[in-house]
Amino acid sequence: MAKKRVYQVAKEFRISSEALIGMLKKLGFEIKSHMNAIEDDVVDKVRAEFEKEKEAVKKEYAKKVKKAVRERKKTPPATTPSKTATAAAAPAKAPATAPAGRPPAPTAAPATPARHGPAGKKRRKRRPRVDQKTVEDTVRRTLAGSGDRRPRRRRQRDRPGGGVAAEVDEKIQIPEFASVGEFAEQLGVPPNDVIKKCLDVGLMVTINQRLDEDTILLLADAFGEEVEFLKEYGEDILYDQLEAAVEGAEAVPRAPVVAVMGHVDHGKTLLLDHIRATNVVAGEAGGITQHIGAYEVVHEGKKITFLDTPGHEAFTAMRARGAKITDVVVLVVAANDGVMPQTLEAIDHARAAGVPIVVAINKIDLPTANTDKVRTELSNQGLVSTEWSGDTTMVETSAKTGDGVGKLIEEVLFQAELLELTAVSSGPARGVVIEVEKQRGRGVVATVLVQSGSFAPADPFVVGLADGKARALYNERGETVEEAGPSRPVQVSGLSGVPQAGDILAVVSDERLAREISAKRRQQQWERQTRFQHRVTLEDLHKQILQGAVKELRLVIKGDVDGSVGALADALEALSTSEVKVRVIRKAVGAVTETDVLLAAASNAIIVGFHIGASVRVRDLSRREHVEIRLYKVIYEAVEDIKAAMEGMLEPERREVVVGKAEVRETFKVPNRGLIAGCYVLSGSVKRGAKARVIREEMVYHEGAIDSLKRFKDDVREVQTGFECGIGIEGLDEMQAGDLIEVYDIEEIARKLGDAPLNA
Numbered sequence: 105m106a107k108k109r110v111y112q113v114a115k116e117f118r119i120s121s122e123a124l125i126g127m128l129k130k131l132g133f134e135i136k137s138h139m140n141a142i143e144d145d146v147v148d149k150v151r152a153e154f155e156k157e158k159e160a161v162k163k164e165y166a167k168k169v170k171k172a173v174r175e176r177k178k179t180p181p182a183t184t185p186s187k188t189a190t191a192a193a194a195p196a197k198a199p200a201t202a203p204a205g206r207p208p209a210p211t212a213a214p215a216t217p218a219r220h221g222p223a224g225k226k227r228r229k230r231r232p233r234v235d236q237k238t239v240e241d242t243v244r245r246t247l248a249g250s251g252d253r254r255p256r257r258r259r260q261r262d263r264p265g266g267g268v269a270a271e272v273d274e275k276i277q278i279p280e281f282a283s284v285g286e287f288a289e290q291l292g293v294p295p296n297d298v299i300k301k302c303l304d305v306g307l308m309v310t311i312n313q314r315l316d317e318d319t320i321l322l323l324a325d326a327f328g329e330e331v332e333f334l335k336e337y338g339e340d341i342l343y344d345q346l347e348a349a350v351e352g353a354e355a356v357p358r359a360p361v362v363a364v365m366g367h368v369d370h371g372k373t374l375l376l377d378h379i380r381a382t383n384v385v386a387g388e389a390g391g392i393t394q395h396i397g398a399y400e401v402v403h404e405g406k407k408i409t410f411l412d413t414p415g416h417e418a419f420t421a422m423r424a425r426g427a428k429i430t431d432v433v434v435l436v437v438a439a440n441d442g443v444m445p446q447t448l449e450a451i452d453h454a455r456a457a458g459v460p461i462v463v464a465i466n467k468i469d470l471p472t473a474n475t476d477k478v479r480t481e482l483s484n485q486g487l488v489s490t491e492w493s494g495d496t497t498m499v500e501t502s503a504k505t506g507d508g509v510g511k512l513i514e515e516v517l518f519q520a521e522l523l524e525l526t527a528v529s530s531g532p533a534r535g536v537v538i539e540v541e542k543q544r545g546r547g548v549v550a551t552v553l554v555q556s557g558s559f560a561p562a563d564p565f566v567v568g569l570a571d572g573k574a575r576a577l578y579n580e581r582g583e584t585v586e587e588a589g590p591s592r593p594v595q596v597s598g599l600s601g602v603p604q605a606g607d608i609l610a611v612v613s614d615e616r617l618a619r620e621i622s623a624k625r626r627q628q629q630w631e632r633q634t635r636f637q638h639r640v641t642l643e644d645l646h647k648q649i650l651q652g653a654v655k656e657l658r659l660v661i662k663g664d665v666d667g668s669v670g671a672l673a674d675a676l677e678a679l680s681t682s683e684v685k686v687r688v689i690r691k692a693v694g695a696v697t698e699t700d701v702l703l704a705a706a707s708n709a710i711i712v713g714f715h716i717g718a719s720v721r722v723r724d725l726s727r728r729e730h731v732e733i734r735l736y737k738v739i740y741e742a743v744e745d746i747k748a749a750m751e752g753m754l755e756p757e758r759r760e761v762v763v764g765k766a767e768v769r770e771t772f773k774v775p776n777r778g779l780i781a782g783c784y785v786l787s788g789s790v791k792r793g794a795k796a797r798v799i800r801e802e803m804v805y806h807e808g809a810i811d812s813l814k815r816f817k818d819d820v821r822e823v824q825t826g827f828e829c830g831i832g833i834e835g836l837d838e839m840q841a842g843d844l845i846e847v848y849d850i851e852e853i854a855r856k857l858g859d860a861p862l863n864a
Contacts, residue, residue: 107141111343114138117154122428127153139355139528139556275332276324285311285706287320291327294656301326312706338566338621342534342610350531350557358527359400359407359591360520361429361553365450366436371466374503375436376412379513397539397551398593399580403513408520409553409591411538429536429553430457432519434512435487436464439473439500443481445692449699451485460519461487463498464512469505527590532611533559537567537603538593546575548599552609559588559596564615568607569626571618572599657750658709660700661691664803668714668739669693675743676712679750686746695802696722696733705729712742717797717804717846720765735760737807764788764847766831771839777812780830781839790847791822796833799844808834810847 114124121138128135131149133142276290284302288295288311295311301323302309309315315323317333324331366372379401398411411430433454437447454461465478479489479498488494497515501508535554543549550567552559561584564573575598577585588594596609600622603609612618659676663669673688680686689707690700696711696718702725704711711726713735718726726733736742770782783790790796792813798806812832813820823829831845 107143108147109138109347110135110140110142111138112347113142113147113150115343117150124150134524136524136526139350275330277332278320282315282320283312283706284309284315285708287315287323289708291324291329293327298323337624341617341621342566342612345613346532346534346557346610350528353528353530355526356529356590358525358529358589359409360431360516360523360525361409361411361591362432362434362516363411363430364434364436365453366464366466367438367441367444367446367450370436370438370441370444370447371503372436375464375466375501375509376410378503378506378509379410398553400592403510403517406517407591408513408516409593411553428457429538429555430459431523431525432516433457433459433461434464434516435461436466437478437482438467439465439475439478440467440470442474442478443485448485451487460523461496462512462515462519463487463489463496464501464508465498466501466503468500468507469502475500525591527556529556529558529589531557532613533557533563533565533588533609534611535559535609537605537607537609539605540602542602543597546597548602549595549597550599550603550609551593551595553593554588554590556590557611559594559611560586563611564613564618565609565611566618566621567599567609568601568603569622570599570601570603571615571622572596573615573618574598656685656687657746658704658707659686659688660704660709660711661688661714662694662696662700662711662716663691663714664716665693672712672714672739672742675739676746679743679747681750686750695719698722698725701725701729701731701733704731710734712736712746714739714742715804717799717802719802723762759851759853760848761851762788762846762848763794764790764825766790766829766845766847768839768841768843768845769828770841772830774832777832779837779839780812780814780832781843781845782828783831783845784828785823785825787825788847789822789824790829790831790845792820794847794849796831796845796847798833798836798839799846800840800842805843806833806836808836810834 110124110128111121114121117124125135125138127150128142128146131146131153133146135142278287278290282290284298285295288298291298299309299311302319307319320331320333364372364376380399398409400407400409402408433450435447435450435454437443451461463482465475467473468475479492482496482498483489483492483494487496489496489498491498497519499508499512499515501512503509533554534556535552538551538553540548540550548570552567559574559577561574561576565571574596576596577588578595579585580593585592585594600619612621659673661669661673661676663672669691673691677686677688689709690703695716696713698721700711701722703709709731711731711733713733715737716735718733718735723733725731734742734745736745765786765788766783767786768781768783772780772782774780790810790813792810794810796808796810797804810831811834812830813823814830815823815827820829833845
């Protein structure tokens with residue numbers, strides 16, 4: 105019998121490949137990826153399963169039809185003159201009531217030959233059948249009746265040849281499987297309104313849950329809107345090209361891809377360094393010489409690819425873009441600390457990705473190590489050790505001495521064997537971006553993990569919004585690679601733009617096609633950005649409250665100590681009024697992270713920081729996601745600022761602008777001058793008299809004005825990027841190499857809010 109691949113069948117049934125794989129597994133078939141081939145009889149079973157689900161849906165909708173009829177009988181609508189006239193013109197012998205349990209026939213329906221014979225005699229009426237169209241119409245009416253239906257948004261378009269502009273319906277452009285929050289954002293309504301509409305027809309959803317195409321269409325109609333689904337341009341072209349190239353190719357075993365995650369300071373980096381030092385690829389001397397975010401090792405003749413991502417944020421970002429690249433997660437937990445906040449984050453991310461977890465109970469060489477305590481705390485999170493009759497493998501390790509590291513790798517390989525990982529190694533390559541950086545002499549360089557096919561220099565490709573032609577491929581040792589197959593990480597140069605982590609790289613037939621696809625994708629991206637609603641800020645909060653657009657101000661609060669965070673959260677929540685409620689969706693100790701920014705972006709929240717800082721990466725992400733970060737040193741300043749915003753009586757905004765950064769390389773004691781730090785200006789410029797803060801390990805150590813600035817022995821007013829200088833900061837008598845000096849100005853910007861009170 106003929107075979108089809110999973111992604112082809114998924115396309116036929118208009119569902120995602122992952123959804124189809126889940127259905128096949130429920131039916132008892134072992135499917136590993138979207139490239140697996142399946143027989144025709146398996147496709148028939150899937151089709152039968154769909155028919156069964158459709159029948160169940162029809163029955164459920166039929167119940168709602170009956171319920172709608174009963175409700176309509178209880179409260180009959182008022183008869184309009186037009187309906188009265190139509191009723192008077194109806195045949196006298198028309199039945200007064202409909203059959204029991206069926207909706208009454210519309211009174212305005214004209215007589216047809218199907219109901220009346222030539223002599224005017226009525227034929228026997230057939231029992232009406234509930235078809236799919238009737239069901240959908242009924243659900244639409246139910247949804248429309250469950251709340252105020254908004255008029256369709258309209259925009260003006262010039263008539264051909266000039267003249268008066270004609271109004272046409274404006275469609276909402278939204279990607280398939282958009283989340284409830286994204287859908288609500290496009291509609292311009294609170295997410296709770298969308299959730300309520302779903303509840304009216306028996307759908308239980310959350311703000312981050314993704315909706316299928318049919319549900320989005322029904323909900324859009326209920327809100328009086330029309331939608332146009334956006335798909336990443338060129339995806340069908342790339343799949344067709346991939347299908348033609350791998351037709352008849354056999355999948356071969358591939359190396360597992362392992363992500364190592366855990367709480368900060370629990371030994372993750374040291375464990376990775378030990379693995380790299382003792383398990384480099386055979387025959388390649390010199391070890392790892394540069395960091396590329398992923399690397400390949402060999403253990404007893406078997407290859408493993410380890411992901412060295414900067415944190416859970418990158419892992420989350422790749423999953424959010426639909427990139428499933430990790431096969432196994434190694435969760436590192438320190439034996440002396442136990443389960444910590446980032447440990448819980450790692451567990452949640454691994455579970456959401458649906459990958460097996462192998463726990464490394466690290467630092468067993470410390471005298472305060474307590475492995476039983478770690479096992480107990482993990483069991484409370486649902487990870488029960490196999491030694492305690494559970495199903496989670498836990499290995500005791502010491503990254504310092506190397507004890508247990510070999511056993512840990514063996515357990516990872518055992519999990520990989522159970523997964524039976526395979527991929528097609530021929531044809532055009534497909535991979536996922538791990539990280540991106542700009543290198544001198546190479547330009548934009550992306551670290552790509554090849555997932556299928558073969559990637560070689562000179563291959564044209566498209567990746568996200570960029571395209572390119574691979575100038576060269578490099579491994580983690582900086583050596584050129586002639587060809588990269590599945591599960592192999594490489595660096596590629598020759599990109600026209602900067603892709604993002606999680607973007608799919610696909611090799612195409614020629615450069616012209618790559619440029620065409622990337623250009624169209626950039627155009628679609630621009631259109632989406634111009635339509636997307638702007639994030640809430642304190643400046644526009646009052647206007648949105650008056651317009652009814654904002655009923656709740658969401659906050660993410662981060663601080664240096666738990667007591668301050670709790671006090672600030674309580675003080676801000678106490679500002680809630682009848683017009684707007686202040687709700688803290690996250691409060692935690694530590695610097696502002698990328699996870700905080702992503703949460704604020706998804707929830708339309710503002711980040712409030714107390715006695716902490718934010719790294720350059722976090723600030724860049726906040727600008728891209730249009731998330732506002734407010735940093736304060738005194739609690740009442742934060743309270744007064746947000747209170748003033750809520751009352752619509754803001755004074756001119758004092759906005760902090762970073763103008764330069766310098767790194768401390770060495771410190772000196774100068775007579776009559778005090779402490780002077782020998783620094784290198786990383787970006788911007790450093791000015792004498794400017795405000796500055798000293799940041800150590802992402803926490804603000806000191807703040808003060810720059811009272812001394814020298815170039816060699818000369819006093820200067822300003823030092824630009826790339827130059828060395830001596831910096832003295834008032835009130836500071838202790839600095840150390842590695843400290844970061846952040847120079848900033850305070851700008852005053854007039855608010856655009858009116859003076860009207862909240863109840864105006």
